[in-house]
Amino acid sequence: MDILVIEKSEVCRFILDQCLTSLGHVVHDAGKAEAALPFMLTHPVDCVFMDIDFGRERAVEAIQAIRMEHQGEWLPIVALSSGNDDEAFAGAILAGADALLPKPLSRHRILMQLLALERMTLARQTPPADQDLIAANRALLELSMFDEITGLANRRYFEKTLNREMKLAKRERHPLTLLVCEIGNLSWPGMAEEDEARNRQLTAIAAAIECIPSRPTDFVCCYSADLFAVILPNTDENGGRHIAERIQASVEPVLTDWPKTPLTFRIGSATDNSQYQTIDVLIDAALAALKTSE
């Protein structure tokens, strides 16, 4: 899809740009809200993401003007706002938006919101016979990026993200911290991979980890069956330790309800101050720290 993004914050624009282009969409930037409609007259787009916090009245006017001009057409508009309560949601929908993405923006939510919009857009455009194929392709794409059990990004998506963040950190001369979190005693011989209790436990631990890092560029993923990884861009060793301690405290209460040997949870950390050349050496350093952690 061709997607128009109107967003003042550079960080939010950067995240949107990454997420949208990673799914093969083309992102356009018209600058200000009032420039959206004139831009769309010369560059037709399939979807609009609009920041409604900055210059709220102008943003609402711009959405209304787009709705007037494209009356009766299918043109999804996603509002972006730091408000995430009922009032903010109602404000966005009444202004003419179809959905609200709260800030700080979560990559996961952006991708999921986009998949939903895309599904609706395709359903309106495509003859039924092709829709099965498209749905199958989308399902494959979702499977290729997210872990089926926890819904977190999977290892493939993690490696791509870490690669990009490491390059960015080197260019910007920022530290980057990687945490690897290991759950011990989660499986035992003969236990089925798809065991329901195990999956519930994993999902609860994933949620307890995910709720801690709160910067929009932080990234939590499922690295393997019993390992999670957390990428913390622009975070030094002390900051990484601070987050690791908070994750440990958040996960501890979730570990208690387990029928066999008590679960353990350990975190290893490595900080790249441009001394690591590839993601593999950084990951190895974090795994080595995990081995020596208590």
Ligand SMILES: Nc1nc2c(ncn2[C@@H]2O[C@H](COP(=O)(O)OP(=O)(O)OP(=O)(O)O)[C@@H](O)[C@H]2O)c(=O)[nH]1
């Ligand atoms: N990547 C990342 N680092 C964090 C986060 N929260 C805290 N930190 C790190 O931990 C350090 C100390 O945390 P705090 O005492 O909570 O400081 P803070 O300045 O309120 O943290 P921020 O608001 O995230 O900058 C910060 O300087 C950061 O390096 C977070 O959500 N993500």
